[in-house]
Amino acid sequence: MTPRVEARGVTIDQRLRSADLDLGPGELVALIGRNGGGKTSLLRALAGIEADGGSVRIDGASLEKQSPARRPYLVTFAPASRDLTWPIRVRDVIALGLPRPDRDRVEAMIRLLELEQLADRPADRLSTGERARVLTARALAPSPKLLLLDEPLSNLDPYWVLRLLEILRDAVEAGATALVAVHDIDRIREFDRAILIDDGAIRADLPPSQMLESTEVAEAFRIQRDGAGWRVRPTAGPRSSR
Numbered sequence: 001m002t003p004r005v006e007a008r009g010v011t012i013d014q015r016l017r018s019a020d021l022d023l024g025p026g027e028l029v030a031l032i033g034r035n036g037g038g039k040t041s042l043l044r045a046l047a048g049i050e051a052d053g054g055s056v057r058i059d060g061a062s063l064e065k066q067s068p069a070r071r072p073y074l075v076t077f078a079p080a081s082r083d084l085t086w087p088i089r090v091r092d093v094i095a096l097g098l099p100r101p102d103r104d105r106v107e108a109m110i111r112l113l114e115l116e117q118l119a120d121r122p123a124d125r126l127s128t129g130e131r132a133r134v135l136t137a138r139a140l141a142p143s144p145k146l147l148l149l150d151e152p153l154s155n156l157d158p159y160w161v162l163r164l165l166e167i168l169r170d171a172v173e174a175g176a177t178a179l180v181a182v183h184d185i186d187r188i189r190e191f192d193r194a195i196l197i198d199d200g201a202i203r204a205d206l207p208p209s210q211m212l213e214s215t216e217v218a219e220a221f222r223i224q225r226d227g228a229g230w231r232v233r234p235t236a237g238p239r240s241s242r
């Protein structure tokens, strides 16, 4: 089967070593790694935002050859930063995710992310978690084939963590592929597959249950199992940045 996403030799100087990655249609994939490990760099390279080498194909189409109007139907990226510093209404921020005006789709996203009460508020006057939902709504709006979400669960309350996981599951069941950076590693159980990136390179690509028991996770995060939870590895010393 042809993969939905074929990334070959995707590189960012000093940050992302040549990465090869295949993702299938309908896959919900967790991307994990320590702070500075390279999650955002990989997501940005796959989104075509920045890359110093390599290629990304989505359903066989080369991302770099796509027009700005076509790209959001292939791939969208929601950043981890919740910077929405302009006084733009929430519904207009969501509309910016669409290459063509589509009021019905904007309203559908407002309902999906339960933003009705906030839809006419300026986005710079929302809480951090509210802004996270707006950015996710913007990324979902064009129904892209590939959703790249950088820590979408961060800043969310327990209801919204669970609800967003449901929304992502619905999106992949409808045919999308999602690659989602996650910091709470126990959450990866709710994904189909987990990818570990460290020092700018993909170190492991495993079913989530195997990933959680892997030596790669223990070494990358300098943690170890402690009953049902985790603790700092006693031997873990300070880790220098690359």
Ligand SMILES: Nc1ncnc2c1ncn2[C@@H]1O[C@H](COP(=O)(O)OP(=O)(O)OP(=O)(O)O)[C@@H](O)[C@H]1O
Pocket (backbone or CB within 6 Å): 014, 015, 033, 034, 035, 036, 037, 038, 039, 040, 041, 042, 080, 241
């Ligand atoms: N714009 C930049 N220019 C140069 N180096 C950068 C830039 N952004 C990030 N880096 C470096 O690249 C490496 C990978 O950063 P990246 O943001 O991809 O990590 P991350 O896994 O997303 O981290 P976090 O969990 O802290 O968000 C880090 O060493 C970081 O300091």
